[in-house]
Amino acid sequence: MKTYLLLCSVWSAVNAINIKLSSSESVVWTFVNSNRSISGKADVPGGIYSDLQANYIIGNILAEDNDVLTRWVAHELWTYTAQFNVSKEVILNSSVVHLVFEGVDTAAFISVNDDTPIGSVNNMFVRYVFDIKDKLKEGLNELKVSFLSPISAAKVRSDKHFAAPECVPSVYNGECHVNQIRKMQASFSWDWGPAFPSVGIWRPVYIEAYNSAIIRSVTTHITKKKEEWVLNIKTYFETSMKKTQITGILSATLELEGKTTVKKWIPVYETSQTDGTFVVELEFKISEIQVRTWWPNGYGEQPLYELVVHFASDTYLNESSHKSLMVGFRTVELIEKDAAEILGNTTAGKGLTFYFTVNGHPLFMKGSNWIPSNILPELGERQTDVVDNLLKSARDAHMSMLRVWGGGVYESDYFYEKCDQLGILIWQDFLFACAMYPTDPEFINTVQEEIEQNVLRLQYHPSIAVWAGNNENEAALVGNWYDTTPEFEKYKNQYIKLYVETIKPIVQDLDPGRRYLVSSPSNGRESERENYVAHNPYDPHYGDTHYYNYLADNWNMMTYPKTRFASEYGFQSLPSLVTMKTATNNSEDFSLDSHYSVHRQHSPNGYSFIELQMNSRMKLQKDDPKYFEKFIFYSQISQAMAIKTETELYRQDQANWYTMGALYWQLNDVWQAPSWSSIEYTGRWKMLHYYAKDFFAPVLVSPRLDASGEMEVYLINDRFVPILEAKITIQFYNWSSPAPILTKQYPASCGPLTAALQPNIDGTLMGYKKEEIFVKFSLLATGIRSPVNYVFPVPLKRVTTLRKPNIEILVSNFVMRRHHQNLEYTVQIRVDTVVAFLWLETEVEGRFEENGLIVTEPQMIVKFLCKDHVSPRILEKSITTQYYLH
Template structure:
């Protein structure tokens, strides 16, 4: 009976007479068994899956993220595990010319056997493996075994033969060594924001395919605008069952109410030595029948279904592939900066910005790390959807997929297409030198080719990055001795320039490939790919971290053309930490648990020093730990707010055109640079991002001299004319301004404009007052208020304990299925960083409020079932107040 059910499942994906037999565990049709090397462990396995997940599900392992289990379970990474299953085949399966075992994701070093005979090996988790298994299949029962080797030990063996610096991650990471020797998620060996868990398993789908002619593997689209029409060049990549095949190649672009564009032609496919072939077909699409695809904040994201088929003339077998395409132009512009700024003292160097549909757009966003430290869990659709939706709600238009993680699954990029999030896609190399032996380069070539072909068609994909921080690491001797520079430079060029660059350029000639990030872009290339100063403010992109200076000060940040990484740490909430421990003694800054969770050297001292510059917290406070968490999130949010607004303001004077802070998300419950905690809870940073990334924002800059410049940031495609800017001076003791002045302001489209305003409002002691900025302008539905605090908050005079009343009036059912509860907040005094909490699953629409008015209304969004009265009773809050020791 099992055989019958399995065969029915096998026939679910049929094109003509082509069959796919799924080897995935969904539905229970295929049963996998996982065993360790000595046979002491034998448990059910899953595909897609991984050994950590399977052992946890079977009760062999505790929760990896509980207390110090990341280290306590590390033995798993040193053992070797085998995944095996059996399946039935009928005679008609064996009658096809080709039968391939396709493994979409093998993590990482593995040996594959079918019916006791070797069929192939794997050494790269980013590669799709296709093994010809026709000689090994038989009618009736077949057995498949995938035997994995410990990645930790395999990496060590390779390092002994092909050493590349560094040998190990820093000791404070509590990780494993030689990650750079394997084409495996680099962060799985530990990072400064995450634990080590170098696992094994089939982390993506597996299946056996049976066909007689050819199967489509990938489709790329090359879209160019020619006068009033789009030319869509479709290139199809196939694997052949024989040496030559003729047939019809067809493509259909569905245009909704506008009908469809359909083209077809006869082609003759001739297989190369590796059994692959490709063919092209062109389509011409009038600009009148499609709409432009825009990044978030600038327009809609229309996507069109493109179906491609190949039908064999001899067998009449059809292979098909459907993708979505968007019509837009994206280019990275590196031109003489004088052409933008004019002949000024700033006019040395090149621009570095993205032009989309002919418009220079400022990139606002964050850096994406894997959604889970275990790659088999990192594709959870709800988690990915929630994180990307949160990015959109914070007005982001770009995410950078960082090079120490994974090439994300198809759904990630499809959601970016739908949401308007441009993707800066790193290739998976980060913070290391890498070997360049033939074996390594051969697997890299396959990896880059497959992943470029897989991702190329997505309209959200903006540019390729060759690696993360390896140019600056080599120039700065982070991991190497200066005497080794020439050796490692030659290997760097051999890998990223001689090997990878030609592949990217040949498969995706329309997109920029930046060899490294940070980098001087074209200038780095002119200097032999390792610039004398890869951090030059005059070229390319920069990463900037400084925990020794005052992060709330605009005057500490260096200029840049594009800020692709910057950030500050904070702790996750107490609620999130309690999902990792139930010991009260762990919830202390000097506990072994908290030391274990902090992977950044001197991390807590840097957080504390940043906090102490502006906030007052005494170590003898009975709630010291809880307040340390809260204040760390305040300090992080304010520092990144300041730095981000500095970059947005610098569009006016330096043509800075991007701000992607580090980092969007987390992989465990620990101190990190994230704006969203593991589990999805927003930190104060992410709420602040909704304001500091707002399309229209009044952004004041307080200088050390006390001077205040005022910028009007306008990220819209239309000008802002005749706006009314209200500047108010408040005394900390009252909600009524003591002084105010209104200015008429304006800004060109897509600009940051410094306003011709001289603020002379310091008529009182600066310790007693603060400034509030608000804007009203035609066509601007909302522009966040902004503030200037002239002295550190710990030094202000008059900030007193408020009386706060919070009520919940009613709830509304939203189209999303969530319930929105209306929340009313009343205060009698100014309140700094009012933070609301509710035990129900959900979040407040806004949080971390600066209450400078008597009444504020917000909302609580939840998918749970809670009444208004229950919510009102459950809401708790905290805020910042200077305490007396």
């Protein structure tokens, strides 16, 4: 099915009365527990953990083991109360007076001006609207939100509607039955994060007062017909007046190139449905020369155009409602067709392809997986600087796609708008992860509302490339992860009822142009053919895969299986000591067997797996006085090299298996702990993220050792034009000297948007002793930049010629300002021998452009970027170095 999408960001307004009930001078919120022993001033939008910290009732929740020590918070019953004033005109002069909650976390009763509830909420991902016209009074009013304990609410539902698993593994230090409630699944803990089962009003709350109807949502559907874009706009109206005639004028104004605009209007003469809603459509036809095409990061620009949809009431002449969307034009298609058409009658040619075309071009999707930017969802909404840093870091590492993982939240409008601007496509999971789920009527009803609202909210964004029903639940069911085999048919039926019979029709109705995948990983069309639960959801001939292997040698490309699209794969590392020190200042914590370190490692046998990977390639003595510090550093080397190796294989396999995506697990962190992330909780890049900037480069020379120990060299080209008349330079180095012992050049070429094995390169090691040498690869081509790359013939622990280097760091006095944003410092590095994995670190806030360097020259330059000026001498003295040496 072709996917033709209009890309947009949105804001809305209504010139009827809108009373914001967020915390302010005129609206004071307070919180209190059930026995009134704990109370304080609340910040709305917000949450109970944030409020308790702000009132100094609890300390830093991410310090030491406060995630467990503050767990009592989640067992309490909390009530939030606001007092606010309403004028008589609001009540008397408005036909509709609605109380609107954009997000309540999670189970609560709502009351206005007395203790009799006007309604309840049970889903943090749903917008709730209550008719309160008859509840308000002139002057002072009171709103109460009385929360249930999410832990208790989950247990009550589980007793009635149990679905496996009962609890997370004990090493998570988490809570049970999170699959029973529509709450951020990771808030009860995960293998990369702590449990903070918060409650609160995490998104805005306000009163809407009007007489006619308001625009609640706008969806856009676009098709390309020859030289013309056809834009269909659906406007979703809302009012509490049921079966009531609404009249007025709906108009749409679209900005085009050169600041010209086109406008269209239609009369509205609609009768609202029994739920008070109705939909109005209008259509534009736009010549392709009037707009420029939107492209993902690395493939072109991201032009956006303003679309304003406006409704003016005929009956109430001073009342109107409108939304403004920044739109862009592109097409996306997920291609699942006979693989033999591309790969011929071979083993690789069996099954179906699985790749995205954008604007008609097949693009290899490079990226990562996104978890919530904060374990407290309200802070994820507020901390736009954190979102900015993470998304810009993804862009700077040449990423074109992020997968918003199914155990988090539907992210803020700000998040998707930034993705629109940066050209980052989004694989959007619906929020079901690593569990079976109940399908009782109450659960199904709230899920229906959740899916409908969030598809309507997000549909127009360029960031949305594909919807997926869940994370790993098909694989979990087939693989008996939670001992479901004795009741397999029951769980299979529930699986189909939830993801196929409930979610799929809603998505296809509201967003027919986008592909809905029932699960990730899955075999795509093949899973559907097998009644949505495939015999082997990891079949490499279909769909996407998740792959983790902590036992094999992960610096060896021969380790990894084939796949059409790698949507998850990863390895753990520890965060830097600088980041750890934001969680503890106790020096006794900095050892692997300390209570702190054990508490932070949520992955079963996690440290053992890290150590196994390190020891397979490197040597670290247990009695080394800096063992813990080196363990951290070596874990980051190991992670970076493993993900580099696996990712480059997937990029090479464009040529061999038509692998067309690599999204490693995971981009970001929610606390200071061992995890699979490439960016630490503090925003610091791990070595992996520096390496991602290279292994995702648009043009890359990518070598590997085959099963016989000889080198194969691929040239990878993500550009729309071929690489012709290029040369690949191969240099052999002895580890003891920063000068090549042999240099050879070979002609190289590669077609557009593909990878090509270079056929005429001598892949032998020229008779050199493997324990003494390594090989460096670089590309020489006019107007093309490509990172250097390396082959290490033997594990580093077997290298016999490594020498301890003398390293001198000098910072130039000349400071530049780059792109009117960052200050750029020139850091000169001088060495007297080859340095393996040279790591530069400073507590000055900023980032080196390159790191984890294989230093092969006596002198080299690295840039340091930061926002605030620092003395070059202070920066120079602050820089410390680490490197591999055994």
